[in-house]
Amino acid sequence: xxxxxxxxxxxxxxxxxxxxxxxxxxxxxxxxxxxxxxxxxxxxxxxxxxxxxxxxxxxxxxxxxxxxxxxxxxxxxxxxxxxxxxxxxxxxxxxxxxxxxxxxxxxxxxxxxxxxxxxxxxxxxxxxxxxxxxxxxxxxxxxxxxxxxxxxxxxxxxxxxxxxx
Numbered sequence: 001x002x003x004x005x006x007x008x009x010x011x012x013x014x015x016x017x018x019x020x021x022x023x024x025x026x027x028x029x030x031x032x033x034x035x036x037x038x039x040x041x042x043x044x045x046x047x048x049x050x051x052x053x054x055x056x057x058x059x060x061x062x063x064x065x066x067x068x069x070x071x072x073x074x075x076x077x078x079x080x081x082x083x084x085x086x087x088x089x090x091x092x093x094x095x096x097x098x099x100x101x102x103x104x105x106x107x108x109x110x111x112x113x114x115x116x117x118x119x120x121x122x123x124x125x126x127x128x129x130x131x132x133x134x135x136x137x138x139x140x141x142x143x144x145x146x147x148x149x150x151x152x153x154x155x156x157x158x159x160x161x162x163x164x165x
């Protein structure tokens with residue numbers, strides 16, 4: 001399997017998971033509001049499940065945005081430098097971002113391991129929180145892969161990323 005096909009599969013997977021999670025938590029919250037307003041009834045686990053879905057949505061969405069080079073970054077101060085210096089600074093900052101993400105992966109795995117040893121369960125769903133927290137190493141690993149992918153496409157292949165808005 002070539003790398004273009006692999007990245008296409010990962011893109012589509014991140015995109016579809018993000019869309020599915022967004023639709024899921026919005027519908028769940030909408031149903032929760034309807035039940036409260038019209039029937040004075042609340043789904044006890046609805047708020048918690050929608051919160052978990054929202055967090056997973058945010059992190060998968062961040063990985064997907066990184067793949068489009070659409071993450072927030074302030075670059076106006078770089079305009080005073082020549083293009084090569086701007087590029088070097090941005091690459092250096094991306095290396096810092098990769099280092100930060102790598103630290104997050106390492107420490108989130110440590111937290112998940114401790115949660116496996118000392119169980120902590122969600123209040124209403126009674127789920128082990130170690131499974132909920134798996135989004136952190138997954139997302140930061142995906143973001144690292146995407147940073148490297150974008151760096152490769154921009155600086156080796158010469159791909160120009162357009163603002164998705």
